[in-house]
Amino acid sequence: MKNIFILHGPPGAGKGTVGERLSKNLNIPLISTGDLLRENVKEKTELGLKAKKYMDKGELVPDKIVISILLDRLSKDDCKNGFILDGFPRNISQAKNLEKYIKNEKVKVVYLEANDDFLVNRLSNRRICENCGAIYHLINIPPKVPGICDKCGGKLIQREDDKEEVIRNRLAVYHKLTSPLLDYYKKKGVLFGVRGDGELEDTVKQIIEISKL
Ligand code: AMP
Numbered sequence: 001m002k003n004i005f006i007l008h009g010p011p012g013a014g015k016g017t018v019g020e021r022l023s024k025n026l027n028i029p030l031i032s033t034g035d036l037l038r039e040n041v042k043e044k045t046e047l048g049l050k051a052k053k054y055m056d057k058g059e060l061v062p063d064k065i066v067i068s069i070l071l072d073r074l075s076k077d078d079c080k081n082g083f084i085l086d087g088f089p090r091n092i093s094q095a096k097n098l099e100k101y102i103k104n105e106k107v108k109v110v111y112l113e114a115n116d117d118f119l120v121n122r123l124s125n126r127r128i129c130e131n132c133g134a135i136y137h138l139i140n141i142p143p144k145v146p147g148i149c150d151k152c153g154g155k156l157i158q159r160e161d162d163k164e165e166v167i168r169n170r171l172a173v174y175h176k177l178t179s180p181l182l183d184y185y186k187k188k189g190v191l192f193g194v195r196g197d198g199e200l201e202d203t204v205k206q207i208i209e210i211s212k213l
Contacts, residue, residue: 002105003028003082003211006089008181009112010174011167012119012126013196014203015086017135018112021204022084026211029078032086035133036069037061058161058169060090060177067097074101090178095185109185110207112196116171123167127156 003026007015023030040048047069051061070088089095125138131154136143147156185191192210194203
């Protein structure tokens, strides 16, 4: 049986960081639709160019584009024992498309909870390496040399959509469109709540316990 996780939660709740740890621990890939879209934007693919105008405003990219990019990724060999999704599904229609694809495989949905002010602080201080994607926080996880990635020496940048006014919009979009998904998964009995604003180690430990259920 496959190990399929969905990391759910508002932007900035730690889905990327927690997901990386989980991916190493469970030996299944972490797949972020945001990252897949950003790769397409960077490479200026047709889908990437279409997606960019939504992403820069913090709005959801149309389902057709996201689903096509995601299903392409899930068809790769490394997903055969399972995968962890970060940022997908964002609405019920995406959830149903995923179900169609995975058929009878079970999913576990981990909801990382955190309040909006905490998230705005975390995201507006977030910097990422434009080369390797490593994530920093100017106050909590600062790089050794300002502006430079500890791991690869790449330049640290702020994502366009990590500016405060865009963050507020992303949170509003999340509350409006994405949180109904919580009810959807709760009714299915596959939702597990975990605090996203505590210590990383505790969060990871809790999810590993959930993976054993
Ligand atoms: P993220 O890195 O998950 O915060 O995603 C960054 C941006 O990519 C979002 O604000 C959306 O514009 C877009 N995006 C990522 N995943 C999805 C998705 N599942 N559905 C629609 N848009 C998405």
